[in-house]
Amino acid sequence: MAELLRNPDKMAMAKMELSRTLGGPQHIVEESDISRLPYLQAVVKKTWRLHAPVPLLIPHRADTTVNVAGYIVPKNAQVLINYWAIGRDPKVWGNPTTFLPKRFLGSNVDYRGKDFQFIPFGAGRRTCPGLPFGVHMVHVMLTSLLHYFDWELPDGLKAEEMDMRDKFGVTLQKLVPLRLIPRQGS
Numbered sequence: 001m002a003e004l005l006r007n008p009d010k011m012a013m014a015k016m017e018l019s020r021t022l023g024g025p026q027h028i029v030e031e032s033d034i035s036r037l038p039y040l041q042a043v044v045k046k047t048w049r050l051h052a053p054v055p056l057l058i059p060h061r062a063d064t065t066v067n068v069a070g071y072i073v074p075k076n077a078q079v080l081i082n083y084w085a086i087g088r089d090p091k092v093w094g095n096p097t098t099f100l101p102k103r104f105l106g107s108n109v110d111y112r113g114k115d116f117q118f119i120p121f122g123a124g125r126r127t128c129p130g131l132p133f134g135v136h137m138v139h140v141m142l143t144s145l146l147h148y149f150d151w152e153l154p155d156g157l158k159a160e161e162m163d164m165r166d167k168f169g170v171t172l173q174k175l176v177p178l179r180l181i182p183r184q185g186s
């Protein structure tokens, strides 16, 4: 929501897709709607790249000594994967800090753990078992927020003045919580 408020052109594209596909607010949002909303799905992917929900994934421990791309990881070493940095790596992503959902449109890059440059749910044996539930909840929640309401920043705050810094923890949060005013959607 913060990135959409800060990028009104992207908000307009997401809302246009919603009104074209679902019609007016009399349509009740359902899980089956999501597959018809490619731009909204791209917005979610873009957010999971730029604002890694679990920035260091969950700590892992090496069972045996292994050689990973020339680096020796000794047995019992604690391994942290800096997914936050991977999501902003300029060697992988052009303009890494720009919110560009259309980058994911028509792309096969997916969050299911096969594309190692985009692993918001981790990868491999300890990948997130809640992935299907998390994916559905986030899409249905965001679709509902955008479908039923228009959103405004409070107190005359301008989009370019928004503080977009992250607060790091096991999960990532906005350093300054987002405050928005809902208006009845048109």
Ligand code: HEM
Pocket: 053, 054, 057, 058, 059, 119, 120, 121, 122, 123, 124, 125, 126, 127, 128, 129, 130, 131, 133, 134, 135, 138
């Ligand atoms: C958008 C929502 C979610 C995101 C982004 C997310 C992300 C993650 C990540 C990055 C990991 C660590 C994977 C790794 O280290 O390789 C993880 C692990 C885990 N997640 Fe999620 N998760 C989400 C929702 C959920 C939900 C809804 C549940 C349960 C209903 C859940 C349950 C778990 C559990 C139990 C683990 C530990 C798995 C293990 O260590 O074997 N997650 N999640």
